[in-house]
Amino acid sequence: QVQLVESGGGLVQAGGSLRLSCAASGILFSRYGMGWFRQAPGKQREWVASATTGGSTNYVSSVKGRFSISRENAKNTVYLQMNSLKPEDTAVYYCNAQAVGTPVYWGQGTQVTVSS
Numbered sequence: 001q002v003q004l005v006e007s008g009g010g011l012v013q014a015g016g017s018l019r020l021s022c023a024a025s026g027i028l029f030s031r032y033g034m035g036w037f038r039q040a041p042g043k044q045r046e047w048v049a050s051a052t053t054g055g056s057t058n059y060v061s062s063v064k065g066r067f068s069i070s071r072e073n074a075k076n077t078v079y080l081q082m083n084s085l086k087p088e089d090t091a092v093y094y095c096n097a098q099a100v101g102t103p104v105y106w107g108q109g110t111q112v113t114v115s116s
Helices: none
Strands: 003-007 010-013 018-025 034-038 046-051 058-060 067-072 076-082 091-098 111-116
Touching: 003 091, 018 034, 018 091, 018 111, 034 067, 034 076, 046 067, 046 076, 058 067, 076 091
Parallel strands: 010 111
Antiparallel strands: 003 018, 018 076, 034 046, 034 091, 046 058, 067 076, 091 111
16 A cells, blocks of 8 residues: 655744655655645645656746755655745645656645744
8 A cells, every 4th residue: 555644744934944754655665756746725736846766856936946855765755845934835735656657646745834
């Protein structure tokens, strides 16, 4: 059974930092591209960042320079370091795992709330 479990969300003041973690089980983690998405109230889910199996990273423009995605294959975990947080970063954050020929897997999400 595949599971992606996010943690690390919470309430933080604007300008603060949080580090999200997503622990995967039931997949060969090193063969999956990992990503972070977020969904704010009343808005569609949007892609935030991704890390390929080869370690390349990409970010949506609104978080470039503030967020950093990393993966630790030995721990089957992907992280999202979020610095200089803004109220508009408030959302439920989800991780996902993708590989060619397999379903896309999602975690249950973790709430991030940034107060002004």
